[in-house]
Amino acid sequence: MTGTRRAAMFAMVLCALALSIAVPLRTYLSQRDELREVTQQQEKLRTDVAALEQRKQQLSDPAQVEIEARTRLHFVRPGETPYVVQLPGDADRKTEEERPSGKPAANRSWYEQLWESVTHK
Template sequence: MTGTRRAAMFAMVLCALALSIAVPLRTYLSQRDELRDANAESDKLREQVAALEHRKSQLNDPAFVEIEARKRLHWVRPGETPYIVQLPGDENRNTESERPSGKPSANQSWYEELWQSVTHK
């Protein structure tokens, strides 16, 4: 009988140890996963910050801003003649709707018209 009592006591001690270790282990593993996810998100945000810093440095360059204005807004310098080149397959494309209007609307401010010309591609 003493053997079964010892076995039962050993089993109870073993179960108590397993339960006391299981909860902190589960917490450790879940926190480790959360830390890995947080580090991955932090790396992604660092990449976005680097890309935005690069874009900011580009926009500080007047030559780059001029290129973007010419490309996106179809701006030309005074005295230049703008040309639109049509490539094969552009027959169905309506270039007049893509070009910003030359005269401002009576009820819109200049920045509203500029924003509209940028968003209506």
């Protein structure tokens, strides 16, 4: 009988040790995984910041700003003749639908402007 009590006490002590170690171990492992994820996010953000710094450096050059304005915004210098090249697939596009409505925004009520902003992408 004393052997059974000793075994029961040993089992209780073993269970108590296992429970007291399990919670901190689980916390440690979850924090380690979270730290790994945060480190990866931080590296990605550093890469993004470096790319944005490089882009900022490029846009500090007036020649690069002019190139961007010409390509993305289709700006031209005074006296230049702009040309628009239509590709074969562009003939099917309905450019009239892509243009803003002829009704000026000042003449429309706020709810008409809101509705139009919701219905047009």
